[in-house]
Amino acid sequence: METILDIEWVLACYADDVPANGGACVKHGNEQIAIYNFVRRGEWYATQNLCPHKQQMVLSRGMIGSEGDSCEPKVACPFHKKTFSLLSGECLSGDEFQIKTYPVRVEDGKVYIGIV
Amino acid sequence: MSQPTIVVVGNGMVGYKFCEKLVSRSAQFNIIVFGEESRIAYDRVHLSEYFNGKSADDLSLSTLSWYADNGIALHLDDPIQEINRIDKTVHSLKGTVIKYDYLVLATGSSPFVPNIEGIEKNGVFVYRTIEDLDLIRDYAANAKVGAVMGGGLLGLEAAKALIDLGIKETHVIEFAPRLMPRQIDSAGSAMLQSKLKQFGLSIHLNKSTSEIAGDDKIEFLKFNDDTSLMVDMLVISAGIRPRDELAKLAGLQTSSRGGIMVNEKMQTSDECIFAIGECALYNSMIYGLVAPGYEMADIVVAYLTGGDKFFYGYDMSTKLKLIGVDVASFGDAFVTEPECRTIVFEDTHKGIYKRINISNDGKYLLGGILVGEAEAYNILLQTVNNKILLPPNPEDLILGSRGGEGVEGAGLMSLPDDALICSCEAVSKLAICSAVNEGASGIDDIKKCTKAGTGCGGCVPLVKDLIAGTMKANGQYVKNVICEHFDYSRQELFDMVKINKLKNYDLVLDHFGKGDGCEVCKPAVASILSSLWNDVIVKQDTIQDSNDRYLANIQKGGTYSVVPRIPGGEITPDKLIVIGQVAKRYGLYTKITGGQRIDMFGAHVNDLPAIWEELIDAGFESGHAYGKSLRTVKSCVGSTWCRYGLHDSVSFAIEIEERYKGVRSPHKLKGGVSGCVRECAEAQAKDFGIIATEKGWNLYVCGNGGSKPQHAQLLATDIDSATCIKYLDRFLMFYIKTADPLTRTATWLNKMDGGIAYLKNVIINNSLDINEQLEEEMQDLVNTYHCEWKEVVENDELRKRFVHFINAPEEKDPAIKFEPMREQIKAKW
Numbered sequence: 001m002e003t004i005l006d007i008e009w010v011l012a013c014y015a016d017d018v019p020a021n022g023g024a025c026v027k028h029g030n031e032q033i034a035i036y037n038f039v040r041r042g043e044w045y046a047t048q049n050l051c052p053h054k055q056q057m058v059l060s061r062g063m064i065g066s067e068g069d070s071c072e073p074k075v076a077c078p079f080h081k082k083t084f085s086l087l088s089g090e091c092l093s094g095d096e097f098q099i100k101t102y103p104v105r106v107e108d109g110k111v112y113i114g115i116v
Numbered sequence: 117m118s119q120p121t122i123v124v125v126g127n128g129m130v131g132y133k134f135c136e137k138l139v140s141r142s143a144q145f146n147i148i149v150f151g152e153e154s155r156i157a158y159d160r161v162h163l164s165e166y167f168n169g170k171s172a173d174d175l176s177l178s179t180l181s182w183y184a185d186n187g188i189a190l191h192l193d194d195p196i197q198e199i200n201r202i203d204k205t206v207h208s209l210k211g212t213v214i215k216y217d218y219l220v221l222a223t224g225s226s227p228f229v230p231n232i233e234g235i236e237k238n239g240v241f242v243y244r245t246i247e248d249l250d251l252i253r254d255y256a257a258n259a260k261v262g263a264v265m266g267g268g269l270l271g272l273e274a275a276k277a278l279i280d281l282g283i284k285e286t287h288v289i290e291f292a293p294r295l296m297p298r299q300i301d302s303a304g305s306a307m308l309q310s311k312l313k314q315f316g317l318s319i320h321l322n323k324s325t326s327e328i329a330g331d332d333k334i335e336f337l338k339f340n341d342d343t344s345l346m347v348d349m350l351v352i353s354a355g356i357r358p359r360d361e362l363a364k365l366a367g368l369q370t371s372s373r374g375g376i377m378v379n380e381k382m383q384t385s386d387e388c389i390f391a392i393g394e395c396a397l398y399n400s401m402i403y404g405l406v407a408p409g410y411e412m413a414d415i416v417v418a419y420l421t422g423g424d425k426f427f428y429g430y431d432m433s434t435k436l437k438l439i440g441v442d443v444a445s446f447g448d449a450f451v452t453e454p455e456c457r458t459i460v461f462e463d464t465h466k467g468i469y470k471r472i473n474i475s476n477d478g479k480y481l482l483g484g485i486l487v488g489e490a491e492a493y494n495i496l497l498q499t500v501n502n503k504i505l506l507p508p509n510p511e512d513l514i515l516g517s518r519g520g521e522g523v524e525g526a527g528l529m530s531l532p533d534d535a536l537i538c539s540c541e542a543v544s545k546l547a548i549c550s551a552v553n554e555g556a557s558g559i560d561d562i563k564k565c566t567k568a569g570t571g572c573g574g575c576v577p578l579v580k581d582l583i584a585g586t587m588k589a590n591g592q593y594v595k596n597v598i599c600e601h602f603d604y605s606r607q608e609l610f611d612m613v614k615i616n617k618l619k620n621y622d623l624v625l626d627h628f629g630k631g632d633g634c635e636v637c638k639p640a641v642a643s644i645l646s647s648l649w650n651d652v653i654v655k656q657d658t659i660q661d662s663n664d665r666y667l668a669n670i671q672k673g674g675t676y677s678v679v680p681r682i683p684g685g686e687i688t689p690d691k692l693i694v695i696g697q698v699a700k701r702y703g704l705y706t707k708i709t710g711g712q713r714i715d716m717f718g719a720h721v722n723d724l725p726a727i728w729e730e731l732i733d734a735g736f737e738s739g740h741a742y743g744k745s746l747r748t749v750k751s752c753v754g755s756t757w758c759r760y761g762l763h764d765s766v767s768f769a770i771e772i773e774e775r776y777k778g779v780r781s782p783h784k785l786k787g788g789v790s791g792c793v794r795e796c797a798e799a800q801a802k803d804f805g806i807i808a809t810e811k812g813w814n815l816y817v818c819g820n821g822g823s824k825p826q827h828a829q830l831l832a833t834d835i836d837s838a839t840c841i842k843y844l845d846r847f848l849m850f851y852i853k854t855a856d857p858l859t860r861t862a863t864w865l866n867k868m869d870g871g872i873a874y875l876k877n878v879i880i881n882n883s884l885d886i887n888e889q890l891e892e893e894m895q896d897l898v899n900t901y902h903c904e905w906k907e908v909v910e911n912d913e914l915r916k917r918f919v920h921f922i923n924a925p926e927e928k929d930p931a932i933k934f935e936p937m938r939e940q941i942k943a944k945w
Contacts, residue, residue, distance in 0.1 A: 017922045021622075022658025022665075024922040032931070035922075040622065040632050057674050057931045061662045065634030067600070076635035078662030078670055083635070 009105060009112040012046075016109065023075065025049050025060035026113070033102060033113060034060035036086060038073060041066075045086035046102035046113050051077040053097060059084070067092055119146040120217035122420070123206050125196045125362065127151030129160055130393030130409035131222035132177050137417040139186040145420070147188045148214055150206070152195040153245060156180060161406055164273050166249050167280040175246070199366035201386055218388050220416060221363060221376060225356035225394035225404070230265075234328030239349040243274040252351065256281040259348035263287040263337060265325060267295040269436065271353035275317055276439045278351065287318045287345060289325060289337070291354075299434065299445035303462065304487045307469035311441045311488060314467075320345075358395045358402055371397050380426040382416050390416045403430055407539045414542060431501065431539070435486075435493040441467070442490035447483025447500035448473060456482050461514050463488075470514040472496070479505055481513070494578035495528060502535050528578070529585045537582065538568035538575045548579060552586040558866065559583065580869070598857060599636040601629045606782065607854045610644050619649055621659045639664070640857040643744055646780035647852045650900040652907045653743075653780075654914055663742035666918065667904050668724055671717055673932050673943035676724060678704070678716040679741035680731050681777060684751045684769035684789075685712025694734040702727055705940045711748035711786065713739060718941055720928045725915045728905040737903040740778060744858070746785045749773040750798065754791035754808075761791035762808040768837060769797075772806075775841065776848065778901045779894075782855040782864075785848070786821075800828045803861040804844060809833070813840050817847055817875070820862035829865070829872045832880060845894040846879045846887050853890075 012026040018037040026033050032049035045064075049057050062075045064086070073086040083092040084099050091097035103114035122138070122145050124131050135147060151157075158175040166175060183190045191208060198207040205215050227242035229235060239259070241252050256262065262283040264275045267290030278286045288295075294305035295312075309319050327338040328350065336346045358375040369377040369385040375397025382390045382398075392412035394404055403409065408430035418425035433446035451473050452458065461470040468488035474481055481499045486492065496513060498504070506513070533546035543566045551565050559580055563569050569576045597603050604612070609628065618624050621641050625633055633641075638659035646653055657665045668676035680695070695714050699706045702723050704716040719727055728738075741747060751769030755761030769789040776785070788799030789806045799805025805816040811834040819828025832843055855864040868874055877883040908914045919925040934941040 013923045019658050019917065025920060026923045027921040027927065032921075032929075038632070056672075057929055058662070058670070061665065061670075063635040063638050063658065063661070064632075065601075065638065066632035067634065071631050073632065074634070081635055 007103065007114040007116060009114055012111045012113045014109055015106055015111055018111065021064060023060040023062065023064065025057070028113070028115070032057055032060075034062075034075070035104065035111060035113070036060075036064050036075060038064060038086075041073065043073065044104040044106055044111065045073060045075075046104045047075065047084065047086065047089060048100040050099075051079060051082065052091075052099060053077060053082045053095065054079055059099070119144055121146045121148065121215065122218045122220060123196075123214055123216040124149045124220045124222060125206070126222035126224055126359075126393070126395075127153070127157050127190070127192070128222060128224045128393065129157060129177065129406055130224070130413055131220070132157035133410045134220060134222060134392060134413035134416060135183075135186070135188055136178075137413055138420065139188070141417055142421045143187075147186075148191070148216075149183070149188060150191045150194055150196050150208055152193070153247070154193040155246060156183070156190070156192065158246065160244070163243075163246075163249065164277045164280070166246065167253065167277050172246050196362060199362060199389070201366055201389070204388065216388075218390070218420065221384070221389065221391040221395060222393045222413075223359035223362060223391075223395045225358050225402075227352060228355040228357045229352055230325075230354055232325055232328055234330070234334070235352075237328055237330060238333035239330075240328060240334055241349065241351050243270065243277070243351050243353050249277070252277065252349075253281060255349055256283055259283060261285045261287070261347045262349050262351070263289055263345065263347045264351045264353055265289050266353035266355065267292070267319065267321070268298065268353065268355070269296055269434075269438075270356075271351075272296070272312075272438045274351045274353045279316065279439065283349075285318070286316065287320060287347065288312075289320045289323045289345075291322075291324055293322050295319065295321070296443065296445075299449065300443065300485045300487060301450060301471065303460070304443075304469045304471065304485045307462070307464070307467055307487045308438070308441060308443060310464070311467045312439055315439050317439065356394060356402075356404055358397065360395055363389075363391065363395070371400070375402050378427075380415075380428060381419050382412050382427060390419075392416055398427060399429060401429065403432070405430075405432060405434060408432070410540055411542065431497075433483075433497050433500075435490050441488060442486065442493075444486040444490040444493040445484075446493065446497045447481065449483045449485050451482055459511050459514065461511075472510065472514055474506060474510050478510065481506055481510070484514075486514075491577070494575060498528075498531050498535055498537075498578075502532050504530065528581050529589065537578055538566075538570075540575075541567040541570060543568035545582065548582050549586045552583050553590065557583070557587070598640050599634055601625065601631045601633050601637045602641075604628065606640060606644070606857050609641070610648070610853055613641070613644050614648055619645065619651065620656055621645070633659075635661075636857070639744075643780050643782060643857070646745075647897070650778075650780075650897050650902075652902065653904060654908060654917070657917060664744075666721055666724065667738065667742055667908065668719065668721075669742045671943065674721075674929055675717070675932055675943065676719045676721060677741070678719050678724070678727055678731075679709070679713060679739035680736035681739040681773070682713040682748075683773040683777075684749060684766050686751075686766055686770060687714075691734060691736065694731065694736075698727055698730050701730075703934075703941065705942065709741075709748075712750050713748060715741070718934060718943065720932065721918050721920055722925070722928055724918050725909055729909045732903070732906055732909055737777070738905040740904075743780060744783050745778060745780045746773070746776040746787070749776075749787035749789060750802070751789045752791050752794075752796035754789075758791060760794060762810065763791055763813070765789040765791035765797065765806075765808060768806065768813075771837075772841070772844065775898055776844075778904070779848070779852070779897050781848070781852045783858050783860045785861070801825065802828060804828070804847065806840060812836050815840055815843055818861040818865040818872075820860055822860070824862075826862045826866075831872070831876060842891065843879055846890045847875075849890040849894045850875075850878060850886075853893075 018024045020039040023034050023036040034047050034049040036045040049059050062078050064075045067074050074083045076083045089099040089101040105112045157177045194208045194210045196206045227244050262278040264271045267288050275288050294302050324340040326340050329336050336344050338344045360370045360376045363376040364370045376391040378391050378396045393409035415425050415427050435444035456473040459472050470486050472484035531545050535545040547566050569579050624641050639661045642659045662670045699716045704718050709715045749769040749772045751765045754765030786802045787804045788797040788802040790797040790799045791808050801819045801821045805828045807814045815832045816828035817831045820826045920929040921927050933944040935944040
């Protein structure tokens with residue numbers, strides 16, 4: 001596949017490495033990126049691994065799920081259960097936090113993250 | 117100006133209540149009380165409990181110090197003999213003369229003793245005071261056959277007293293053609309009669325006694341119909357007579373049939389003298405119950421403190437338990453067709469009779485009678501008093517819910533704010549709901565802040581429903597659903613998962629939920645699955661909380677702590693050395709925990725399997741410090757070393773910890789075993805605590821440390837070890853199956869209707885008939901125990917999950933930093 005505009009698609013890991021309906025953390029240079037394998041929805045997501053609430057590198061270890069009638073996909077930080085939208089990165093627990101999200105593509109069992 | 121003096125004549129329930137109400141509303145008065153009895157006011161309503169284990173002190177409504185603290189001069193054993201209305205003075209038997217500004221007569225009533233030949237004989241008693249009861253008790257010791265004259269409310273109470281005293285054969289003799297003629301109709305009486313027969317009472321109706329025969333003591337009763345009955349003793353309970361002799365002597369208006377005449381302010385014919393309680397006659401009525409007496413007291417207090425409240429009669433509805441049979445009568449119980457329509461339900465098998473009278477247009481409830489089952493009494497009474505529109509099928513009111521919603525809960529919240537819920541203390545629905553809104557959450561809170569339910573106690577079920585209803589209306593716990601994805605309580609879901617044998621989260625969500633789940637329902641379902649099937653939890657690692665997913669407690673900075681099980685806190689020196697070596701090798705901070713074991717902090721997720729491999733090789737097992745499961749059973753050193761120890765608390769603690777280790781529950785569980793009453797293991801602060809006694813163990817449950825400390829409550833005393841474990845099996849399994857997610861046992865018990873008494877009934881008396889099942893289920897969990905860490909250490913696939921970077925498994929999280937502190941490390945972040 002071609003690179004669109006200035007998004008660089010980086011091979012992050014193999015699809016099998018990320019637990020079903022859960023997350024795992026990948027190292028990209030000095031960055032830590034959490035990848036989520038939302039098997040139930042047939043979707044993949046990626047966000048920063050750092051929870052902005054207490055600055056902990058843990059989001060990949062959080063539980064994922066959905067919220068509301070629109071079934072917004074979300075991840076809950078394992079530390080204090082702050083939840084973040086996997087689509088927009090917006091904090092859904094009423095705090096003014098925002099996390100970075102990344103586009104994800106999976107091809108031939110390989111997971112690529114789009115880095116801007 | 118000096119304080120006005122109020123003299124209260126009579127120190128019964130109503131006289132006392134008058135004082136209590138007055139001092140709570142004003143300190144303006146100088147109050148002096150004269151009582152004929154030598155005791156301070158006591159609870160005459162529950163008098164029969166005196167034969168049932170309650171002492172005179174238990175029945176007492178107050179203490180001498182209460183009178184002193186409130187500046188009330190109390191003259192006991194000193195009845196007033198004379199009132200001088202011109203000087204405004206009272207004269208007591210012992211010669212005290214007091215000048216009053218206001219006089220309150222609360223002289224009560226005396227038992228009516230009919231003028232029958234032989235009434236003066238030995239073995240004939242009345243039933244009114246504690247002294248009467250003492251006399252009855254002494255005489256009953258040598259009596260085999262007893263009789264009560266009078267089948268009214270008090271007569272049946274007296275009959276119960278005779279049964280409680282061990283009188284083998286007890287008869288009730290009633291002049292009228294039915295029992296409790298003032299409260300219930302003939303059909304209700306027939307039902308009551310057949311129930312009472314089962315308790316060994318012989319009932320004789322339409323009987324008029326003509327003579328009490330025998331040489332100086334009673335030997336038999338002769339009746340007008342020429343029959344007779346051999347008896348050893350007789351209790352007269354043929355009604356009451358108002359004590360109006362003092363008033364009569366003072367020239368106050370009294371009725372020829374008895375009673376001091378009062379107006380709606382409870383004033384007698386002398387405006388400075390009031391009469392309240394059973395001595396007062398209002399509108400040709402004597403009110404022989406305690407609630408209207410309290411209301412009268414309230415009216416006088418209102419008058420004296422400048423309020424303006426009037427007495428216009430009182431609802432004489434009543435509910436009571438007579439010899440184990442519920443009897444209630446409310447509103448207009450006796451109105452008949454064509455003035456109304458009557459619905460009757462009769463079940464002779466169970467001994468239930470219910471009658472309701474409804475208005476001809478079917479809109480309103482007028483009154484009714486309940487015998488054998490009176491749960492609906494409160495709501496029915498409210499329906500009458502508040503003129504609540506009846507449902508289209510009013511028979512539901514007495515037949516109960518037949519498949520549909522319960523009537524009781526539904527009608528309750530629609531009561532008007534001023535509906536009187538507690539008639540003894542005159543507490544309205546609004547007062548109770550407001551208290552709940554201000555934070556009161558249980559019946560005890562409500563009793564404290566509103567006094568509702570502290571009188572006869574009859575309204576307590578209603579108050580409880582009201583608390584629940586108000587909390588529900590506030591959204592405080594609306595049906596306890598787990599979260600937006602599951603419209604069920606944990607208990608419901610537990611049963612559904614079990615019945616359908618569902619073994620993974622996605623199946624549960626597909627069957628009973630919606631959406632994609634969340635961080636609330638996933639661990640809740642995970643806990644249910646573990647409690648049911650006890651499978652290796654890391655097989656479904658992404659539905660676990662982080663701690664359960666990595667089988668370790670996540671700490672500041674993202675490292676984990678490692679806690680091997682040290683049952684009962686007992687550990688060998690060799691094992692201590694292993695812990696030291698492991699901690700040193702992996703650079704861990706070590707600390708003794710509150711649960712008598714050793715915690716190693718600062719482990720990288722990558723190191724966890726290797727750390728555990730070493731620990732398991734040395735004979736350790738997972739300590740489940742990360743799980744909502746049994747943590748530790750703390751123990752004192754016990755009889756093996758301690759010179760005070762009664763039993764070997766360490767061995768028992770180890771046995772129990774080994775039994776329940778790994779059992780998943782709605783929240784963490786902690787236990788304790790103390791070898792004597794000094795309680796060094798602090799067992800009473802645990803979810804279950806066991807304390808040695810001379811004869812065995814005392815078992816306490818549902819204690820808690822934490823932010824809201826709560827002492828555990830005594831479940832069983834002096835039981836042996838096997839019984840203790842049996843009760844623990846039942847208790848823990850019952851908790852596991854019924855508690856809401858993340859609810860500790862203390863909160864679970866606090867929310868339980870009936871509290872510890874109910875729990876005891878379930879665990880010890882098998883009231884739900886589930887104990888065998890509970891024991892089996894617990895045994896299954898015990899049998900399927902596995903060390904979770906052993907499973908991981910021996911399984912390469914599972915081990916692979918313990919990495920920080922999925923694409924660089926060897927690398928540790930570079931964000932984790934430590935700094936030194938007291939020769940160890942601490943997290944830097």
